[in-house]
Amino acid sequence: MRVLSALFRRLMLQKLAAAHAAGRLAFHGANAGLAERRAFMRHLNPLRRRKWFVYSKAPFAGPKAVLAYLARYTHRVAISNRRLIQADAHSVTFKVKDYRVEGPSRYTTMTLATHEFIRRFLMHVLPKGLHRIRHYGLLANGNRAANLAQMRALLGAAAPAPEPCGAGEATTPDPWLPPYPCCGGRMRIASIVQAGFMPRTDAAPPDVIRIDTS
DSSP states (O other), X not given: OHHHHHHHHHHHHHHHHHHHHTTOOOOOGGGGGGGSHHHHHHHHGGGXXXXXXXXXXXXXXXXXXXXXXXXXXXXXXXXXXXGEEEEOSSEEEEEEEOTTSOSGGGEEEEEEEHHHHHHHHHTTSOOTTOOSSOOOGGGOTTTHHHHHHHHHHHHTOOOOOOOOOSTTOOSSOOTTSOBOTTTOOBOOXXXXXXXXXXXXXXXXXXXXXXXXXX
């Protein structure tokens, strides 16, 4: 926590100084004098000697429990279908859990007006363009490819080979075949199975099987 305290303090003060130098900070009234750089830096000097308090402790059940907890919010909707009991044009009834109560009585039901239920549900819908999970640092989307290439060069590691998909595809693939998700290449037909016939079990699993029911 001492390391994080010093780190956050340094980063915050550096960002404030950079924003001031770029003219992104505005001062009004009694603070108008802070627009001058020397006055602003003198104002920040006492903050460099203060302790910044950071709350951080190891999870009781380990990092896997933390990831499992976060996954319930990042990879699921706000309310699952199994919690819905009844819904009509006027109200919605669903199961809830009261964390302030211990024992079986903490599980109960709640009924909300339909428009209120929709309002609360939409509070969990992210605005357009806002990602639920973001990567920062070395895996940030804007610098990921360059960072990975630099790390491989420093470590002397070769780049992983691309996944073997689309090998041996025809020069003129069928236009109806969708692209393969991993590389965008066209899928190829490895076998055609007619209705009533079992496919061969000694052949490699095909990418696409067309079913002929004519």
